[in-house]
Amino acid sequence: MSSHPPTNDNAMAVRQRAEGLLRRMTPAEKVGQLTQYFYFGSVSDQESPDGSGPLPQPDVIEAALRRGEVGSLLFVTDPAETNRLQRIAMEETRLRIPLLFGFDVIHGYRTVFPVPIGMAASWDMQLIERVQSIAAREARAVGIHWVFAPMVDIARDPRWGRMIEGAGEDPYLGAAVAVAQVRGFQGDAVGQKERLISGPKHFAGYGASLGGRDYDEVNLSDYELWNVHFPPFEAAIKAGCGNVMSAYMDLNGVPATGNNWLFSQVLRKTWGFDGFVVSDANAVRDLVTHGFARDLSNAAVRALNAGVDMEMAIADPAFESLPSALESGQFSENDLNASVLRVLEAKVRMGLFENPYVDQSRAEEVLGDTRHRTESRIAAERSEVLLRNEQELLPLNVHEWSSIAVIGPLADSKRDTVGPWVFDFNQDETITVLDGLREKAGDRVTISYAPGIRRAHRAFPSMFDMFPGNIPDQQPDFDDDVEFQRAVKLAADADVAVIVLGEWQNMIGENASRSSLELPGRQLDLLKAVVGTGTPVVMLLMNGRPLDLRWASDHVGAILDIWYPGSMGGHAVANLLFGDVSPGGKLPFTWPRSVGHIPMIYSHTTSQQPEKQAHRYWDEESTPLYPFGHGLIYAGFEYSRLSLDRSSIRAGESLRVSVDVKNTGYREADEVAQLYIHQRYGASSRPVRELKGFQRISLSAGEVRTLGFTLGPDELRYWNAASKVWTIDATTFDVWVGGDSTALLSTSFEVADS
Ligand code: NOJ
Numbered sequence: 085m086s087s088h089p090p091t092n093d094n095a096m097a098v099r100q101r102a103e104g105l106l107r108r109m110t111p112a113e114k115v116g117q118l119t120q121y122f123y124f125g126s127v128s129d130q131e132s133p134d135g136s137g138p139l140p141q142p143d144v145i146e147a148a149l150r151r152g153e154v155g156s157l158l159f160v161t162d163p164a165e166t167n168r169l170q171r172i173a174m175e176e177t178r179l180r181i182p183l184l185f186g187f188d189v190i191h192g193y194r195t196v197f198p199v200p201i202g203m204a205a206s207w208d209m210q211l212i213e214r215v216q217s218i219a220a221r222e223a224r225a226v227g228i229h230w231v232f233a234p235m236v237d238i239a240r241d242p243r244w245g246r247m248i249e250g251a252g253e254d255p256y257l258g259a260a261v262a263v264a265q266v267r268g269f270q271g272d273a274v275g276q277k278e279r280l281i282s283g284p285k286h287f288a289g290y291g292a293s294l295g296g297r298d299y300d301e302v303n304l305s306d307y308e309l310w311n312v313h314f315p316p317f318e319a320a321i322k323a324g325c326g327n328v329m330s331a332y333m334d335l336n337g338v339p340a341t342g343n344n345w346l347f348s349q350v351l352r353k354t355w356g357f358d359g360f361v362v363s364d365a366n367a368v369r370d371l372v373t374h375g376f377a378r379d380l381s382n383a384a385v386r387a388l389n390a391g392v393d394m395e396m397a398i399a400d401p402a403f404e405s406l407p408s409a410l411e412s413g414q415f416s417e418n419d420l421n422a423s424v425l426r427v428l429e430a431k432v433r434m435g436l437f438e439n440p441y442v443d444q445s446r447a448e449e450v451l452g453d454t455r456h457r458t459e460s461r462i463a464a465e466r467s468e469v470l471l472r473n474e475q476e477l478l479p480l481n482v483h484e485w486s487s488i489a490v491i492g493p494l495a496d497s498k499r500d501t502v503g504p505w506v507f508d509f510n511q512d513e514t515i516t517v518l519d520g521l522r523e524k525a526g527d528r529v530t531i532s533y534a535p536g537i538r539r540a541h542r543a544f545p546s547m548f549d550m551f552p553g554n555i556p557d558q559q560p561d562f563d564d565d566v567e568f569q570r571a572v573k574l575a576a577d578a579d580v581a582v583i584v585l586g587e588w589q590n591m592i593g594e595n596a597s598r599s600s601l602e603l604p605g606r607q608l609d610l611l612k613a614v615v616g617t618g619t620p621v622v623m624l625l626m627n628g629r630p631l632d633l634r635w636a637s638d639h640v641g642a643i644l645d646i647w648y649p650g651s652m653g654g655h656a657v658a659n660l661l662f663g664d665v666s667p668g669g670k671l672p673f674t675w676p677r678s679v680g681h682i683p684m685i686y687s688h689t690t691s692q693q694p695e696k697q698a699h700r701y702w703d704e705e706s707t708p709l710y711p712f713g714h715g716l717i718y719a720g721f722e723y724s725r726l727s728l729d730r731s732s733i734r735a736g737e738s739l740r741v742s743v744d745v746k747n748t749g750y751r752e753a754d755e756v757a758q759l760y761i762h763q764r765y766g767a768s769s770r771p772v773r774e775l776k777g778f779q780r781i782s783l784s785a786g787e788v789r790t791l792g793f794t795l796g797p798d799e800l801r802y803w804n805a806a807s808k809v810w811t812i813d814a815t816t817f818d819v820w821v822g823g824d825s826t827a828l829l830s831t832s833f834e835v836a837d838s
Contacts, residue, residue, distance in 0.1 A: 102432055106424055112153055115403050119153060125165060140399040149183070152181070154183065157185055158232075173440070187228045191650065195457055195459070197215045198503075201672060203467055205647070205669040212261060216267075217271075218459055220269045221453075222456065224278050226508075234284055236285070239673075248648075251316070262319050270282040275433040282327065284321075290333060292308075298596070298597045328361050328362075330364055341392060347361055348390070359430065360394060363387060368395045387402070388423065389415055394423070464657075465665045467669050468667050469645040470642070470717065470718075478660075480663070490532070493584075494517075495584035495624075496533060499511070499554070500589045501516050501626075504628075515652050516654045517624060520658035533574075534574045537610050541556065568609075571614070582624060583611060584623075601679045627645065663718065669715050677705065685712075686711060686825040714824045715823075717753045727741070738797070740792055745757055745781065745791060746789075757780075777794075
């Protein structure tokens with residue numbers, strides 16, 4: 085028996101093995117392979133997280149498993165339990181087909197990394213790949229085979245809570261981050277050691293839900309789909325991802341999960357995807373809710389016919405009715421077989437027939453690997469974005485100052501430090517901002533702490549409240565006035581105040597959209613009172629979307645966006661505040677001034693009265709608070725000598741751009757050099773700027789480096805809504821390179837017809 089999974093070179097052998105099994109399967113067993121259940125074990129006496137009813141009982145699922153009618157389970161993370169269930173599949177079913185265990189490993193498993201929007205803010209693709217390879221290693225060690233990640237939905241409306249799970253507003257950055265994540269999770273192909281099947285989601289357009297309300301309908305033109313929302317998916321598929329997840333909402337009037345055009349035309353035909361498609365949880369049943377399918381049986385047939393291979397079912401799969409629908413000729417057995425083969429092939433490639441079990445004795449060793457924690461600290465340091473730093477308040481002047489007041493309940497909350505979408509992290513080893521500052525300060529600096537305000541609550545419970553540790557403490561003994569005054573007094577008496585504000589982790593993520601971007605509860609009052617003491621104030625923001633910082637951005641000395649920084653977040657923050665590390669992250673989205681600005685993107689087109697761009701509203705400037713790509717450093721960078729190797733090319737050709745970047749500061753620092761282009765005229769009006777290249781570099785004080793970028797067909801083409809084809813116009817392009825999307829240093833070149 086081979087201990088190595090088959091690789092890509094023996095695709096034929098994989099196919100033959102899957103076909104051999106398929107020939108022996110009954111329709112019910114085939115459909116079983118296409119069925120995935122939530123398996124919550126001990127918490128399954130509760131209601132389902134989406135409110136659709138009670139969760140299925142373990143014995144019901146196990147009975148189905150014994151009949152050979154379960155292909156995959158999600159949410160099983162205890163290796164002993166994984167092995168017990170796998171043993172049922174391997175020893176008690178007729179065909180002995182192993183189970184595939186899937187899970188949401190979004191930004192780490194035991195070691196938690198910054199939330200995805202934070203990792204995107206690092207603009208460091210090697211880091212992202214490394215981080216997700218660690219997440220894969222840990223998850224694989226407990227028996228997980230498949231991760232429902234990355235989320236590659238472009239998000240341009242911060243009211244949508246799931247913005248935190250993606251890479252922000254830009255398709256170019258989004259595509260690069262998607263590739264880095266797929267490579268990290270999966271390696272070069274499905275079936276590598278210590279890696280998982282990666283399933284980008286949610287195909288497609290979910291980020292554009294109406295009003296930012298989670299799950300609401302999406303209406304996107306072809307132009308936006310091809311130019312903005314599809315590129316990260318296409319890039320993930322080119323990177324070899326083995327799975328794709330469908331989206332919940334209606335896309336232009338057809339539910340994404342029943343949308344044949346999306347799966348058959350775009351995913352399979354245009355991009356050549358050969359992995360398997362899973363529905364989002366209960367999304368097949370939802371085809372009835374949408375008013376699209378007549379009943380559950382019709383929903384199952386239409387999802388399968390659209391190109392969904394596997395149903396993710398919280399309970400009572402709609403796919404259960406497929407065997408009888410097959411009998412009555414409602415779909416072709418060939419289509420069913422094609423789906424089953426895709427799932428079986430994934431299992432063969434993962435080596436599960438040879439090695440179905442996880443080595444329980446090894447799990448703790450992998451989960452305890454201290455190198456993973458170091459990587460988590462580095463990821464947090466590299467993802468944090470310095471939004472404001474008046475009079476170089478940061479790094480803290482720890483040589484002269486001897487006391488720091490740490491304020492705000494988020495400063496000392498382990499659960500919030502790791503952010504949403506984590507289930508198996510270790511509370512005890514999570515380092516909060518307060519922990520990190522205390523450890524760093526040692527005996528040199530006194531750290532005092534007061535929460536100041538109580539935790540604000542959601543108006544409605546969160547669907548994640550069912551998981552242990554997620555229900556926020558109601559703090560019945562908290563005396564609001566006394567605590568508020570105590571915090572203000574601490575700040576007044578300290579040399580500097582560090583205040584940690586933002587959204588609690590259950591206020592962002594799935595099912596966590598908001599109609600406002602204000603700091604929740606009494607946070608702004610507390611901030612104003614602390615600033616009012618006259619003590620210099622550093623504000624740390626915990627968030628996964630832009631919040632309303634209009635007051636803060638005028639009155640607070642320094643603002644550092646720390647996202648939800650993960651297991652080692654407090655150490656990272658301490659290193660940045662004390663100046664051991666220089667911040668280098670940059671915003672992956674445009675920061676609006678207020679909720680009324682939404683949606684606001686840097687890559688808009690121009691039109692009538694462009695000189696009045698800042699006055700599109702009469703009551704507030706219509707420029708962003710912070711532009712896309714913004715992020716300050718403890719140094720300064722100068723860009724010069726922007727040049728091109730050719731001033732004119734033909735459509736289809738490439739040219740090289742080069743630029744000198746100099747660190748003009750007094751210390752080593754990182755910079756993310758960003759290249760933007762603009763097409764002056766052509767068959768469509770094109771955005772005023774579009775990101776088409778970036779590099780994160782480290783330069784020592786005074787160092788100059790020449791950077792090179794390529795601009796070719798991939799960067800210059802766009803999908804033309806009039807002719808419905810990819811187009812490169814004969815035109816003039818402007819090029820800018822600099823530290824954010826308002827970079828001034830520019831040049832231009834011509835493109836002639838090919
Ligand atoms: C629903 C979410 O939309 C999806 O992203 C997630 O992977 C599944 N639930 C499974 O938890």
